Amino acid sequence: xxxxxxxxxxxxxxxxxxxxxxxxxxxxxxxxxxxxxxxxxxxxxxxxxxxxxxxxxxxxxxxxxxxxxxxxxxxxxxxxxxxxxxxxxxxxxxxxxxxxxxxxxxxxxxxxxxxxxxxxxxxxxxxxxxxxxxxxxxxxxxxxxxxxxxxxxxxxxxxxxxxxxxxxxxxxxxxxxxxxxxxxxxxxxxxxxxxxxxxxxxxxxxxxxxxxxxx
Numbered sequence: 229x230x231x232x233x234x235x236x237x238x239x240x241x242x243x244x245x246x247x248x249x250x251x252x253x254x255x256x257x258x259x260x261x262x263x264x265x266x267x268x269x270x271x272x273x274x275x276x277x278x279x280x281x282x283x284x285x286x287x288x289x290x291x292x293x294x295x296x297x298x299x300x301x302x303x304x305x306x307x308x309x310x311x312x313x314x315x316x317x318x319x320x321x322x323x324x325x326x327x328x329x330x331x332x333x334x335x336x337x338x339x340x341x342x343x344x345x346x347x348x349x350x351x352x353x354x355x356x357x358x359x360x361x362x363x364x365x366x367x368x369x370x371x372x373x374x375x376x377x378x379x380x381x382x383x384x385x386x387x388x389x390x391x392x393x394x395x396x397x398x399x400x401x402x403x404x405x406x407x408x409x410x411x412x413x414x415x416x417x418x419x420x421x422x423x424x425x426x427x428x429x430x431x432x433x434x435x436x437x438x439x440x441x442x443x
Contacts, residue, residue: 232405232423232425233423234405234439234440236402236403237337237403237404237405237423237440238337238338238400238403238404239337239338239339239340239397239399239400239403239404239405240333240337240338240339240340240404240405240406240407240437241339241340241341241342241393241404241405241406241407241422242339242340242341242342242371242407243341243342243343243407243408243409243410243413243427244341244342244343244345244367245318245319245343245345245409246408246409246410246427247407247408247409247427247433248322248326248330248341248367248433249319249320249321249322249326249353250319250320250321250322250323251318251319251320252317252318252320253273253274253318255317255318256268256272256314256315256316256317256318257269257273258317259313259314259315259317260314260315262314263304263306263310263314264303264304265302265303265304265306271298271301272315274410280294280297280298280301281294282383284346284378285344285345285346285377285378285383286377286378286381286382286383287347287377287378287379287380287381288381290347291346291347291348292308294346294348295308295311295312298311299311312348312352315348315349316348316349316352316353318349319349319353322357325432325433325434326433326434327361327370329433329434329437329438330370330371331370332441333437333441334370334371334372336441338372338397338399339370339371339372340371340372340373340374340375340393340397341367341370341371341373341374341375341376342374342375342384342389342393342406343374343375343376343377344377344383344384345376345377345378346377346378347378350366350367350376350378353366353367354366354367354368357369372397373396373397375389375392375393375396377389380392384408384410384412384413384416385410385412385413385415385416386416387416387419387420390406390416390417390420390422391420394420394422401420401421401422402421402423404422404423405422405423405424405425406422406423406424406425407424407425407427407433407436408424408425408426408427409426409427409428411426414426
């Protein structure tokens with residue numbers, strides 16, 4: 229893991245899937261196979277998202293428009309709920325350890341969420357958070373502010389999304405740490421002077437950030 233000088237860090241930006249919340253890109257592929265769609269990876273996987281999925285992720289098309297267009301591109305009939313539920317399997321549970329860590333960190337740091345995501349996943353996941361963890365505003369309740377690609381019309385790894393976040397929340401890059409599991413998202417943040425950690429399964433968030441709570 230890259231060594232970071234945490235002494236000057238005042239702000240922490242987290243990616244969501246693969247960092248805060250577990251993610252399984254093979255799960256939706258398996259789920260869609262059950263409906264007769266055996267090539268879901270050509271639409272969506274860790275390293276590739278089709279134009280349709282990208283347009284949805286930056287809010288250019290609504291959830292209804294996304295589902296309707298997706299149905300045109302597949303050889304079977306599938307309902308809205310079946311599309312949502314199969315695709316949602318990509319997201320796993322958020323560990324209690326990560327939730328406790330975030331709650332501790334926000335007492336000392338300004339913490340933010342920056343995610344390439346969509347309204348279908350957020351609406352479904354927030355319902356889980358509200359019922360399971362009594363967090364009335366879902367993921368938003370854990371952070372000072374969340375930056376979802378579908379809401380701001382930008383997505384990683386564009387440099388513009390980092391510039392937008394820095395300006396919107398008035399953050400100094402030298403005092404800001406960004407954590408993401410996709411190496412392609414790290415490069416533009418580093419070029420803007422943000423401290424970065426490429427998150428891998430070799431370490432937990434507590435391994436990385438636990439020691440700074442008491443700095």
